[in-house]
Amino acid sequence: MAGPRVLLADDHAIVAEGLRLLLKDHCELVGIVADGPSLVAAALELRPEIVIADISMPGYDGLEALRRLRALGVEAKVIMLTMYSDPQLASEALAAGAQGYVIKHAAGEELLKAIHDVSCGLTYVTPLLNKKKPDIPNS
Amino acid sequence: MLLVVPFRAWPAYLLCAFPAQMLIAWRTSAPTLAMALLFITNATDAALGAFLVRKVSGGTGPFRFDGLRSVVVFALLGATLAPVLLSFADAGISVATGWAASYRVAFVTRVRSNILTHLIAVPALIDLLALDRQHIRAARVVEAAVLTALLVVTCAIAFAGSTGSEAFPALLYTPLPLLLWAAVRFGPGGTGWSVLLVATVASWNALEGRGPFTSRSPVDDVVSLQLFLLATSVPLLFLSAVIQERNRATVALQMKEAALRNSYARARELAGKLIAAQELERARIARDMHDDFNQQLAALSIAISGLRRRQFRDDAELHEMLNGLQERTVALTEQVRRFSYDLHPGMLDHAGLASALRTHCTEFAEQRQLQLSFTAGDNLGPIPRDVAICVYRIVQEGLRNVVDHAEVPAASVSLARSLDGLELTIADQGRGFDPAAALDRGGLGLLSMEERVRLTGGTLTITSAPGAGTMLHVRIPLAPASRAAGPVERV
Numbered sequence: 001m002a003g004p005r006v007l008l009a010d011d012h013a014i015v016a017e018g019l020r021l022l023l024k025d026h027c028e029l030v031g032i033v034a035d036g037p038s039l040v041a042a043a044l045e046l047r048p049e050i051v052i053a054d055i056s057m058p059g060y061d062g063l064e065a066l067r068r069l070r071a072l073g074v075e076a077k078v079i080m081l082t083m084y085s086d087p088q089l090a091s092e093a094l095a096a097g098a099q100g101y102v103i104k105h106a107a108g109e110e111l112l113k114a115i116h117d118v119s120c121g122l123t124y125v126t127p128l129l130n131k132k133k134p135d136i137p138n139s
Numbered sequence: 140m141l142l143v144v145p146f147r148a149w150p151a152y153l154l155c156a157f158p159a160q161m162l163i164a165w166r167t168s169a170p171t172l173a174m175a176l177l178f179i180t181n182a183t184d185a186a187l188g189a190f191l192v193r194k195v196s197g198g199t200g201p202f203r204f205d206g207l208r209s210v211v212v213f214a215l216l217g218a219t220l221a222p223v224l225l226s227f228a229d230a231g232i233s234v235a236t237g238w239a240a241s242y243r244v245a246f247v248t249r250v251r252s253n254i255l256t257h258l259i260a261v262p263a264l265i266d267l268l269a270l271d272r273q274h275i276r277a278a279r280v281v282e283a284a285v286l287t288a289l290l291v292v293t294c295a296i297a298f299a300g301s302t303g304s305e306a307f308p309a310l311l312y313t314p315l316p317l318l319l320w321a322a323v324r325f326g327p328g329g330t331g332w333s334v335l336l337v338a339t340v341a342s343w344n345a346l347e348g349r350g351p352f353t354s355r356s357p358v359d360d361v362v363s364l365q366l367f368l369l370a371t372s373v374p375l376l377f378l379s380a381v382i383q384e385r386n387r388a389t390v391a392l393q394m395k396e397a398a399l400r401n402s403y404a405r406a407r408e409l410a411g412k413l414i415a416a417q418e419l420e421r422a423r424i425a426r427d428m429h430d431d432f433n434q435q436l437a438a439l440s441i442a443i444s445g446l447r448r449r450q451f452r453d454d455a456e457l458h459e460m461l462n463g464l465q466e467r468t469v470a471l472t473e474q475v476r477r478f479s480y481d482l483h484p485g486m487l488d489h490a491g492l493a494s495a496l497r498t499h500c501t502e503f504a505e506q507r508q509l510q511l512s513f514t515a516g517d518n519l520g521p522i523p524r525d526v527a528i529c530v531y532r533i534v535q536e537g538l539r540n541v542v543d544h545a546e547v548p549a550a551s552v553s554l555a556r557s558l559d560g561l562e563l564t565i566a567d568q569g570r571g572f573d574p575a576a577a578l579d580r581g582g583l584g585l586l587s588m589e590e591r592v593r594l595t596g597g598t599l600t601i602t603s604a605p606g607a608g609t610m611l612h613v614r615i616p617l618a619p620a621s622r623a624a625g626p627v628e629r630v
Contacts, residue, residue, distance in 0.1 A: 012430070012434040012438070014434065014435060014438045014467075015434050015437055015438045015441070017438070018437075018438040018441040018442050018445070019441060021442070021445055022441055022444070022445050056429070083429060083433050083434075083437070104433075104434070104437035104440075104441075105436065105437050105440045105441075106440070107437065107440070107441045107444075108440060108441045108442075108443065108444020108445060108447075108448075109444055
């Protein structure tokens, strides 16, 4: 048993391959899928401990897949792995039930730390998020 | 008649009038010799009048009453100058043949009746000949019928009444409102017909011994009837011409306004489409950048961190990994280059239109599995930058259309320099389509091609029909080497 059981969802083959190489010594990679519906189906079937999901994916996106998983009672930890460094999107992901939010470019450094943290029941949000702009009051 | 038929048909028309003239001579028991001679003067009168009117009014086609100028020209030359000149001869003939006694009286009589006949009959006849029988609206026919009926009734009352009655002077004016109606609504032609009708009823009543023109001797009565008709018809004829002119100006203005509104609406529609297209294009660029470049950069970044934390058995293994990374970086660079080239083909600026097109065709053929032939003339000469980018974009769009719509594996592109311009042809033997219908549907592709060509002052023609292949031809005018102002590139 080499670390937690991980399901990976990314529609960009080249990124998925890089992540596979990165994770292979630290986790047990139970599956790689490339769209929202397959992610939900694979999570139900393979019962991973951790799901690492891209946000922009065909079918429905990673956030929608996350909401559906939570609605189906799947309690696997979910780390969103994305290009978007927008704090608004990060807080939306956390509100939808994610435990981690990592920017793809920093995955090499941060993803393993995020996997470690969420395994311990913590929440990991990348420090690379854009500085939060002052809230615009509703008028 | 001579006003509307071609000059070379005049002799025929004049000969046709001869038997009619002789018939009148026979019926009215006028001297036959006088009548025959008078025919010559009448024919000369008609020919001279018609000739002068047509020369001065300037048109090459049939004469029409279309505004004040035409009526003035007709009234002065056709209806006054020619009859007056020929009346000298008429009077001479009448006196010589013993039909009339006094030259002066004969002349004055001829002038009056000739001018009156011309003024009344000619506009009515021209109107009849110029009538556009295909486009008569029912409402106009009804209006004309009502006017005619009212005019007949009014005239019958006005010209049959007794001169002794108290209402007599006022009665003479009763047809006037109806004549004004004719002038306002039916132009010089309608006015001619109405005055003709008034003249007919008035003359008939006078002949029958009824109405206002029976007071003195027959000669005096004729003179006063003629003067009455002249005084009525001349102002009405001018009034109708002025009104006709105003109506025409109004209609022309309305048409211009409608055309302007139409083109304004088109411009707005096009602007809307352009904004939407720009937004789509930006979305495509953003998606391409996100999906391709960013993902690959992320993968590279991940791989580099992977390298950092790994222990390598030896330098050879490290080199192998680094080689892999470098290959991926080079591939990514190539993708970025192609992407930016699509946005703006920099080669156009450096290597010229023909080379840029050749490169594009080669790459396009490779990517889209198309057999593509490209030919360019040897000496295209200097091509302005705006023309070069226009031609390049049209080739891009045209080839995309071939792949998307023509359903054919082959196409050809050719570029050539003609004496005064640049000629581009894109042809395929594919499915074809109906270009007019496609433009009506307002596809932005065709529309933007047209607009691009229009901006360079050129023309774009698409020859195509369903099942008959498509040929797109663009012609952009280039002055022979003189359009050297502005940025010029060498091909």
